[in-house]
Amino acid sequence: MAKGYVVLETGEVFEGEWMGKDQETVGEVVFNTSMTGYQEILTDPSYAGQIVTFCYPLIGNYGINAVDNESTKLHAAGVIVAEDCSEPSHYQAQGTLDEHLQKAGIPGLRGVDTRSLVQSIRQKGVVKGWITTTAPDTIDAAHLEEKLAEAKGINQVPNVSVKEPTVYFNSGKHVVLMDFGYKKSILDALLAYGCKVTVMPYNTTLEQVKELQPDGVLLSNGPGDPMALEEQFVHIRDISAAFPTLGICLGHQLLALAYGAKTEKMHFGHRGGNHPVKELETGKVRMTSQNHGYVVLEEGIEETPFSITYLNVNDRTVEGLKHKALPIQTVQFHPEAHPGPSDTAYVFESFIHAMEKETERVGEMTYAVM
Numbered sequence: 001m002a003k004g005y006v007v008l009e010t011g012e013v014f015e016g017e018w019m020g021k022d023q024e025t026v027g028e029v030v031f032n033t034s035m036t037g038y039q040e041i042l043t044d045p046s047y048a049g050q051i052v053t054f055c056y057p058l059i060g061n062y063g064i065n066a067v068d069n070e071s072t073k074l075h076a077a078g079v080i081v082a083e084d085c086s087e088p089s090h091y092q093a094q095g096t097l098d099e100h101l102q103k104a105g106i107p108g109l110r111g112v113d114t115r116s117l118v119q120s121i122r123q124k125g126v127v128k129g130w131i132t133t134t135a136p137d138t139i140d141a142a143h144l145e146e147k148l149a150e151a152k153g154i155n156q157v158p159n160v161s162v163k164e165p166t167v168y169f170n171s172g173k174h175v176v177l178m179d180f181g182y183k184k185s186i187l188d189a190l191l192a193y194g195c196k197v198t199v200m201p202y203n204t205t206l207e208q209v210k211e212l213q214p215d216g217v218l219l220s221n222g223p224g225d226p227m228a229l230e231e232q233f234v235h236i237r238d239i240s241a242a243f244p245t246l247g248i249c250l251g252h253q254l255l256a257l258a259y260g261a262k263t264e265k266m267h268f269g270h271r272g273g274n275h276p277v278k279e280l281e282t283g284k285v286r287m288t289s290q291n292h293g294y295v296v297l298e299e300g301i302e303e304t305p306f307s308i309t310y311l312n313v314n315d316r317t318v319e320g321l322k323h324k325a326l327p328i329q330t331v332q333f334h335p336e337a338h339p340g341p342s343d344t345a346y347v348f349e350s351f352i353h354a355m356e357k358e359t360e361r362v363g364e365m366t367y368a369v370m
């Protein structure tokens, strides 16, 4: 098997064996600590343009199946694993990770010292990397810089968002799902609660949402820097002021920014299935699924109409917000899980409840006028 290398922006080189598509790649090198869920992670549009390093030492052991996709394609730019299992064992398995990467056109490396690679990212922060077969001793700084400049930019949302509205019919509350790169599990969670869902492009305006007469709006997860979507902030603010709103991950960051909060890039982000968050109202700690590289800053929240609902137990970063007057709630973590624990699935219930309360409130107002 051909040798391959991941060459980091810092000049560090990690060696491995080539797997997947026979084609070089560049992207931001991030790591995920989940023990399982590699298929969901690689198909999550939030990873568009990133090279995902799996911390868990054995990946691919239950193969790739037809049910765990979070979207219709693999979005990660590359994959790095310590050991890749070539003989998966699972009743649903339809192939190996390697085969799947080849078909999807995604390159990867196996046999990499992922512990050292992750330690380096933890120390120096996320950096860009280049997966290549070029012998590292022939690469000079200018060549590396030129290659890394090919990495996709921080605004991948227009590439992953739907272009046309898509409706999923059901009998319950009607939710507009603003698609910044939504995970299928978010749609599935809404459908499981009986919601009718209209998936709308990321740049939908208040007028367009109003025409659909929804009961609520959900702003999805998605790739890149939330500040790259600055021109949408005014629309996001208008939409969220008009309907009960839930923001998840990128959706949370966008809502916070739309109301005047600030975000920053984290040193190496939160990506994994066991991030503890504390609900401030109850003091309860819950395990959450996470995947983000940016974070809403606590400083400055008091100048916005939001209060903080959740904090990360490990680093005290903001994990959730609630508008003080309007039915707007946001979470940085992923209540839909996939992969990871579903301890916070109740967030969807609370959103349904907010839509029901709003229907009641509007009903009472109509009754009072009559």
Ligand SMILES: NC(=O)CC[C@H](N)C(=O)O
Residues within 6 Å of the ligand: 046, 220, 221, 222, 223, 224, 225, 226, 248, 249, 250, 251, 291, 292, 293, 294, 295
């Ligand atoms: N999963 C997400 O929505 C990620 C949000 C954003 N792209 C970040 O990395 O912080």
